[in-house]
Amino acid sequence: MKVSLLFPPTWHPSQPYLSLPSLTGFLTQAGVPNVSQRDLGIELLDDIVTQAYGIELYQGLIDKKNALEREHRGETGPGSAEHLARIVESLDRFPYLVDRIEPAKATLRGEGFYDMEGYRESLFLIDKWLEVLSSLYFPTRLTVVDNQFSTYSIYSSKDLMKVIRDEQQNPYIALFRERFIPSIVRDHAELVGVSITATSQIIPGLTLCRLIKEAAPDIHITIGGSIFTRLVDNLRRCPSLFEITDDIVVFEGETALLELVNQMAGKKDFSKVPNLIYRQNDRIIVNQPFYSENVNQLPAPNYDGFPLDRYLSPEPVLPVQFSRGCYYKDCAFCALTLDHQNFRQKDPGRTIEELEWLKQRYGVRRFFFTDECFALSPTKRLCQQMIDRRLDIKWTCEMRFEKHLTKELLSSMHDAGCLKIVFGLESFNQRIMDFMKKGIQQEWVRRIANDCVDLGIAVHCYIIVGFPTEKEEEALETMNFIVDNKKLHDSYGFSCQPCLFDLEKEAPIMSDPGGYGIRRIMRPSAEDLSLGFFYEVQEGMTPDQAERLYQHVYEKVSEVVCELPFNYSMADGLLYIARAKSETERAAVARS
Incomplete structure (x- = not known):
């Protein structure tokens, strides 16, 4: 059985996060033969902070400018005069930024990292590049370490179900669809785990789940991470989430994920999977008591597959x-x-x-x-x-x-x-x-x-x-x-x-x-x-x-x-x- 573990944007670009390597190490030690892991956050940042992506971005800005000039409405919000002004400003900034973004990445990955002014300037340039990209999806704002969707609340399941389908304000839909979904589907994993551990990952992570589920309905999707651990009681009343994921693992995930793999390969009795929340016959079931790992039996985190050379640090x-x-x-x-x-x-x-x-x-x-x-x-x-x-x-x-x-x-x-x-x-x-x-x-x-x-x-x-x-x-x-x-x-x-x-x-x-x-x-x-x-x-x-x-x-x-x-x-x-x-x-x- 093939397992693919995915870490969605957005996290800090200079280091990996511990969740997936811990799970990969545990599954590998337990004999699960085919486990892969990807940090989509750093993959995405590395892909779009390039001159090659700049060609695509520039055309997108031109197209958006022409569309807004024909049909813009209102003074503020998506499609407004303010949106047009942001696009025009982005087009003005573009020539300066496009020649400097790849050198900025190179600076952060080399000796220039230790030059304080070069370090600051490089982060500033990358942030401004993401601001130019964000103007296409105004008023959404992407930064190096975060994202703001001002029209939507990440604490409302109703809003979340809307924003993960909002092509106008959610840049992750197009970015994931073009860059990740084809390779994820080609990977032919039976189980895909998505780790959502920070509030900045909620919208990107759920967007990713929705796109995978639509492209390959047979893939079993499991969400894990501390965000949903704090929402156990709330999840009982949020059936809409289970339209884009098959289940959610709360608290610690090693033994839970291993047992989920075993059940999927065997009797599919999900009541045996500790820490699992899933929907069965229109009922949301929470498997309790919650399980805690014996830390002395856990292996070292396994970072195989993580592109350690693509993080923004020397x-x-x-x-x-x-x-x-x-x-x-x-x-x-x-x-x-x-x-x-x-x-x-x-x-x-x-x-x-x-x-x-x-x-x-x-x-x-x-x-x-x-x-x-x-x-x-x-x-x-x-x-x-x-x-x-x-x-x-x-x-x-x-x-x-x-x-x-x-x-x-x-x-x-x-x-x-x-x-x-x-x-x-x-x-x-x-x-x-x-x-x-x-x-x-x-x-x-x-x-x-x-x-x-x-x-x-x-x-x-x-x-x-x-x-x-x-x-x-x-x-x-x-x-x-x-x-x-x-x-x-x-x-x-x-x-x-x-x-x-x-x-x-x-x-x-x-x-x-x-x-x-x-x-x-x-x-x-x-x-x-x-x-x-x-x-x-x-x-x-x-x-x-x-x-x-x-x-x-x-x-x-x-x-x-x-x-x-x-x-x-x-x-x-x-x-x-x-x-x-x-x-x-x-x-x-x-x-x-």
Whole structure:
């Protein structure tokens, strides 16, 4: 039986995502003989950011201009005077961009990547090229890492069923139909899995499913990914989704996909497939209880088939995992813990073997640990083995500002190749920290941040503005910790991402909203796939006030943070830090 796994746009162009390589490794280890995988996101970007595509794009702009001049209507929206103006502007920009887009890609794939101005200019040019393409589908806007369909809501199944058929505003229909559907059909896979893990993939991913289903109705299509894991209850009431996919795998997918393969080759008893949601006799069935993998039995991710040379970076940065889930589950705002249900820690020795295998097989020396949070004791053992085995890799990971995260452990991490640690600070105000149930103290944050800087480990902080009951001065205390901390924000590789609080589906706060000062929650009836909610508060900043303050915080933080590459991409930032460290070490050797 042939299985084809597809990762749709849009994701960051400098590195692959972990989901498909994890599934491919598992299926291959289990003896499934014919598994292929494709990152359609980077394939598409690489195909359309070319002079060859420019010929097709230019003709499309001319044709659209002529059509709009004949029949445009209204002042704004598709087919309007504003749409015509965007097309004319795109035609004006086209000659400048078409000669520069391929050199821009070449810059990002070579030594020019490490020239900050060249790096920024290349990303800017590619983004402007995508803006020219987008003008054909106005008001839709594609960017390097995202897409905006302003006419449609990704949280409404009704809107989604419309946009995946809207030839005027959905560029993915024509792009997929021309570039991917023929090869997918020719591949003759009996099962096609589509991974939708980010909101930016919802419309492209569902568009892909619809086009495959129409071109080859006999292909069994399965959707997986964290987006739908958070929508299990909603999916029971969304039969329209099952017109474009046969079923959906929620939570972890390895064993589920293997059993689905076995059932398709055998008795087709889909009730035996864990974590599966499917339609049978007009009923939507959810197979429970949900299954969690034994992480010590999982193989290394397999990146065979991924075009590692087509990503927009001079060398690959591969995602890996040391654990699944989060050992600290109390944060009131966080819905991430749902994705993996419970915390499981992989044996450090197995992780070392994986890293050695990946390094040897793909020639990779840079790794991005996707764990929600590194636990302290296993991290100590992992780092010691990295040092003992002289693994010689550079990596980044996520941790908490824990009381027992000592300078000794941080030093060991540094010696093992850790170049950056991502921290969920959220707030530096002690009352808000406690109210969020973060379980951290200001003094620990100060000490750990200082220790990292002293050791040469870069720091990233996520901060949240507008947690319920938060007052303006409390939010500004968090901002000032970043903005006034010159030692921290002057350290090489530092980054900080302010976020506006979002009341997320499945976050612990939703089990007791009144206890968190939330007076009323609004669920828009049209948005039956909503991942978040509108709300009113009893005290503190209103959501509107929080949004205005968030803009202020974002602007102030941006003044002290290097946006590109460090705030833009953890993978790109890791490469920059690794290069800087290597140059410093060479200079030290030369001086001695």
